[in-house]
Amino acid sequence: MPEPSRPARGHTRRTVLKSTAVTAASTAFLPVAAHAEAEANVVGPSAIAPGESAEITLSVNGRDRVLTVEPRVTLLDALRERLGLTGTKKGCDRGECGACTVLVDGERVKSCLTLAVMRQGSDITTVEGLADGDRLHPVQEAFIRHDAFQCGACTSGQVMSAVACIREGHAGSPAEIREWMSGNLCRCACYQNIVDAVADAAREVRR
Amino acid sequence: MNVELVGRPVARVDGRAKVTGAARYPADDPVPGALHGFLVTSTVARGEVVRIDPSQALAHPGVVAVYTHADLPRLTVPTFPYIKGFIPLQGTAVHHAGQPVAIVLATTLEQAREAANLVRVDYRAEPPTASMDDATEPPHLPLPFRGRPNEITRGDAAAAWEAAEVRVEARYSSPTRHHNPIEPHATTAQWEGDRLTVHETAQGVNLTRSVLSTAFGLPPDRIRVLAPFLGGGFGAKGPVWPHTILTVAAARLAGRPVRLVLTRAQMFTLTGHRAEFRQHLRIGATRQGKLTALVETTTAQLSRTEESIFNESDSSSTLYDCPNVHVRQEGVPPDLASSSYMRSPETTAHFGLETALDELAWQVGVDPVELRKLNHTAVDQETGSPIAGKRLLDCYRIAAEAFGWSRRAPRPGATQDGDEHVGWGMATEAHTFAAAPADPPVTASVTVGADGRAVVRIATQDIGTGTYTVIGQVVADAMGVPLDAVTAVIGDSALPYAGVSAGSATIASVTGPVDRAARAARDAVVALAVADPRSPLAGVPADEVVTAHGHLFHVRDRARRDSYRAVVGRHGAPVETTGSLRNTPGHSYGAVFVEVRVHARLGSVRVTRVVTAHDMGRVMNRRTARGQVLGGVTWGIGHALMEHTVHDRHTARVVNANLSGYLVPVCADAPAVESHFVDHPDPASTALGARGFGETPITGVPAAIGNAVYHATGRRVRDLPITRDKLL
Numbered sequence: 001m002p003e004p005s006r007p008a009r010g011h012t013r014r015t016v017l018k019s020t021a022v023t024a025a026s027t028a029f030l031p032v033a034a035h036a037e038a039e040a041n042v043v044g045p046s047a048i049a050p051g052e053s054a055e056i057t058l059s060v061n062g063r064d065r066v067l068t069v070e071p072r073v074t075l076l077d078a079l080r081e082r083l084g085l086t087g088t089k090k091g092c093d094r095g096e097c098g099a100c101t102v103l104v105d106g107e108r109v110k111s112c113l114t115l116a117v118m119r120q121g122s123d124i125t126t127v128e129g130l131a132d133g134d135r136l137h138p139v140q141e142a143f144i145r146h147d148a149f150q151c152g153a154c155t156s157g158q159v160m161s162a163v164a165c166i167r168e169g170h171a172g173s174p175a176e177i178r179e180w181m182s183g184n185l186c187r188c189a190c191y192q193n194i195v196d197a198v199a200d201a202a203r204e205v206r207r
Numbered sequence: 208m209n210v211e212l213v214g215r216p217v218a219r220v221d222g223r224a225k226v227t228g229a230a231r232y233p234a235d236d237p238v239p240g241a242l243h244g245f246l247v248t249s250t251v252a253r254g255e256v257v258r259i260d261p262s263q264a265l266a267h268p269g270v271v272a273v274y275t276h277a278d279l280p281r282l283t284v285p286t287f288p289y290i291k292g293f294i295p296l297q298g299t300a301v302h303h304a305g306q307p308v309a310i311v312l313a314t315t316l317e318q319a320r321e322a323a324n325l326v327r328v329d330y331r332a333e334p335p336t337a338s339m340d341d342a343t344e345p346p347h348l349p350l351p352f353r354g355r356p357n358e359i360t361r362g363d364a365a366a367a368w369e370a371a372e373v374r375v376e377a378r379y380s381s382p383t384r385h386h387n388p389i390e391p392h393a394t395t396a397q398w399e400g401d402r403l404t405v406h407e408t409a410q411g412v413n414l415t416r417s418v419l420s421t422a423f424g425l426p427p428d429r430i431r432v433l434a435p436f437l438g439g440g441f442g443a444k445g446p447v448w449p450h451t452i453l454t455v456a457a458a459r460l461a462g463r464p465v466r467l468v469l470t471r472a473q474m475f476t477l478t479g480h481r482a483e484f485r486q487h488l489r490i491g492a493t494r495q496g497k498l499t500a501l502v503e504t505t506t507a508q509l510s511r512t513e514e515s516i517f518n519e520s521d522s523s524s525t526l527y528d529c530p531n532v533h534v535r536q537e538g539v540p541p542d543l544a545s546s547s548y549m550r551s552p553e554t555t556a557h558f559g560l561e562t563a564l565d566e567l568a569w570q571v572g573v574d575p576v577e578l579r580k581l582n583h584t585a586v587d588q589e590t591g592s593p594i595a596g597k598r599l600l601d602c603y604r605i606a607a608e609a610f611g612w613s614r615r616a617p618r619p620g621a622t623q624d625g626d627e628h629v630g631w632g633m634a635t636e637a638h639t640f641a642a643a644p645a646d647p648p649v650t651a652s653v654t655v656g657a658d659g660r661a662v663v664r665i666a667t668q669d670i671g672t673g674t675y676t677v678i679g680q681v682v683a684d685a686m687g688v689p690l691d692a693v694t695a696v697i698g699d700s701a702l703p704y705a706g707v708s709a710g711s712a713t714i715a716s717v718t719g720p721v722d723r724a725a726r727a728a729r730d731a732v733v734a735l736a737v738a739d740p741r742s743p744l745a746g747v748p749a750d751e752v753v754t755a756h757g758h759l760f761h762v763r764d765r766a767r768r769d770s771y772r773a774v775v776g777r778h779g780a781p782v783e784t785t786g787s788l789r790n791t792p793g794h795s796y797g798a799v800f801v802e803v804r805v806h807a808r809l810g811s812v813r814v815t816r817v818v819t820a821h822d823m824g825r826v827m828n829r830r831t832a833r834g835q836v837l838g839g840v841t842w843g844i845g846h847a848l849m850e851h852t853v854h855d856r857h858t859a860r861v862v863n864a865n866l867s868g869y870l871v872p873v874c875a876d877a878p879a880v881e882s883h884f885v886d887h888p889d890p891a892s893t894a895l896g897a898r899g900f901g902e903t904p905i906t907g908v909p910a911a912i913g914n915a916v917y918h919a920t921g922r923r924v925r926d927l928p929i930t931r932d933k934l935l
Contacts, residue, residue: 070317072317073315073317080235081316084237085228086228087228087229088228089390090234090391091389091390093471096471097866127226127227127228128227128229130227136223140226140227144219145218147218147219147830147834149219149225149226149671150439150834150838151670152224153232153389153390156228181874182875183873184874185389185866186389187389188439188834189837189842190837191872191874191876191877192879193837194874
């Protein structure tokens with residue numbers, strides 16, 4: 001197994017294309033000839049043969065974690081099934097519900113729609129890494145204060161999305177928060193309380 | 208004395224666990240060595256499996272097994288709450304698209320999922336009936352379901368309808384809807400010899416246990432079902448579904464633990480739904496609007512294997528004073544999956560009733576609120592006995608005042624604001640909550656340790672409604688200890704017995720036993736103290752001891768005091784007590800008022816203001832109760848304006864089995880809700896004055912929205928959802 005390269009922080013066009021090609025080669029069930037063709041498109045040392053796994057390093061919550069995954073493993077399944085970080089939830093596995101939202105280099109990303117192999121070299125923050133020791137993040141505090149959850153299945157995603165929403169400057173008014181938090185479904189429908197919590201946390205973060 | 212915690216807006220005790228990701232849901236618990244399961248599901252809706260070729264799947268790396276009907280042992284088909292009528296992989300018949308035909312086990316999730324796609328299944332397919340409209344047979348009246356008849360007759364409704372001064376006749380309809388909790392259904396099954404442990408996304412750990420006990424012919428005490436947290440159920444996780452049984456069977460065959468999580472798409476055929484529904488309603492009344500006759504025939508989607516009707520007409524037959532009633536709940540079986548309970552099963556029929564009353568109000572020229580007051584009943588329409596503690600009239604008054612209903616424009620289409628027509632509408636809300644079974648009785652235990660802390664144990668569930676918090680409040684009040692000195696242990700069938708968290712029965716059925724167990728624990732500790740020569744309370748009559756803040760005091764001499772910690776510490780062993788009580792079923796009520804804005808050219812409907820008032824007896828926790836109102840109102844918006852599942856007319860497959868095609872309300876769809884509670888203890892309650900509540904707020908919302916749309920535009924939409932094509 002060749003040593004996977006460690007691309008520069010963030011994803012360049014090249015790394016995205018490369019990872020996509022890797023995925024295409026390994027997940028599609030193709031005849032041998034097609035395999036060869038797909039593999040021919042893969043450039044560089046991180047090529048992974050179909051059905052093979054690669055050892056990768058992910059920086060999660062400030063710690064480097066080494067894991068062995070097939071290229072088709074999503075960041076979500078890597079977190080949940082390989083690293084035991086089950087705070088991040090799977091709701092739809094198609095980027096529709098937002099339950100799996102994590103921060104990648106500070107941006108909110110649906111971890112079901114990105115592959116673990118694409119996220120080497122990025123700083124990944126999950127809900128488990130948000131608090132500072134025993135001290136909760138202001139968004140977490142505000143969610144408790146405003147009863148912004150019931151069952152909790154969407155809560156990790158809501159909290160991570162809210163952290164980014166505030167950082168993006170999209171928490172200026174309740175109307176703005178409603179729009180910019182609409183990528184995270186809450187079937188218990190605590191939306192009004194979520195808006196209140198995000199507005200409250202935004203004031204605190206700005207302070 | 209302690210300030211009572213019950214009734215106050217106490218913050219959820221599981222809040223920290225939920226905002227930090229520490230709460231472990233059934234698919235989160237690590238189970239060493241567990242294989243990943245993935246279902247292969249039928250692509251045809253009717254016919255037979257002719258041949259299954261697993262060879263390609265078995266050749267895929269990491270695949271351990273592919274099980275089909277040829278491999279599974281014969282199992283016993285359980286009855287309620289297994290509402291499917293058959294277990295897949297027990298034969299070759301296909302009853303609906305999406306029915307499991309094989310289960311794949313592999314080392315990783317990715318391997319199992321891909322291998323499931325490699326299993327080749329050949330079918331002998333027959334053309335399916337995909338909708339009630341295409342059914343060749345006429346609707347029929349199914350046999351009574353769980354002892355409840357599908358036909359209710361009171362007085363002579365046909366004659367009263369003929370003789371009525373004023374008549375409203377209309378047909379209402381609503382489509383298939385899916386619960387779509389954010390957490391998919393998940394089962395992890397682990398056998399040790401003939402003992403079985405199941406981590407299950409269950410609204411009822413004991414219901415799941417009873418179904419597995421029947422299916423596998425295993426004594427219940429060999430089965431343990433765990434669901435410490437649940438990521439939403441809304442009825443979808445009340446019954447037990449085939450994937451649970453198949454996962455348990457596969458784990459036994461493989462001799463390894465197996466975890467199986469349904470995909471979102473699989474949840475559209477494997478976990479029940481609210482059935483497609485038609486309602487033909489005829490209402491007779493006096494010129495003043497007093498009901499004299501109600502004739503209703505409903506038609507619900509059944510399935511080829513299950514005849515139960517879940518779209519109940521309780522509201523039509525019992526909500527208002529009407530001497531002549533005839534309700535028939537009929538059904539038609541297309542080749543679709545079985546329906547089931549979905550949050551507030553009354554909602555579909557309630558929409559027609561509350562819309563028809565609005566139509567009647569306009570016809571006779573009576574305010575819709577006044578019309579409902581005129582038809583209010585203080586007695587049970589079926590038994591004639593008084594309904595204890597019903598305060599629905601207070602709900603109308605409180606909500607109407609808060610909404611400003613008296614300023615309503617007297618004509619439809621009279622108010623315009625920019626490009627939007629503005630309309631106001633209202634409806635009554637009503638829900639029947641359930642009683643837990645009598646045998647075994649619902650029981651809680653309370654253990655007080657040498658640290659003075661209380662642990663309450665009961666096999667109930669917190670499905671997001673706040674059970675952990677409310678039973679903690681109850682124990683803290685009953686014992687006189689702080690809330691943080693109480694730990695609730697729930698979601699485990701090995702705990703003292705409790706029923707399913709469905710039918711709004713959790714608080715109604717568990718708080719009575721919890722209160723009894725906690726009071727018994729208090730009394731036991733007081734008895735130890737007064738009998739202990741080392742206690743400052745030695746020799747004090749037990750009824751002169753009060754408890755607060757974890758301490759025991761002499762009622763007249765507060766200086767003579769002891770503590771739970773000291774008493775139990777000296778005793779040298781934990782104090783454990785139990786309490787049992789069966790709850791009474793009943794009804795909760797409310798009124799909902801909404802404002803909508805309908806775009807004059809786009810036909811889009813926005814709900815911009817909602818005011819509710821509810822009567823559920825005593826409010827146990829204002830914060831969690833308000834959560835149920837917010838949820839119910841938003842669900843009502845989904846039902847009224849967007850949610851519908853589409854079946855392909857030719858293949859009987861679900862077209863929109865995802866959350867981008869099946870639209871649910873998002874944050875931007877949810878308006879501000881002003882919620883009020885009458886908050887008056889119900890004298891008939893066995894739950895500290897409370898009644899079951901959770902499913903009450905939705906029931907009136909779709910009709911209130913439709914009535915507001917009529918008020919805004921003069922257009923009456925009787926077929927839900929009210930999409931813009933119906934308004935343009």
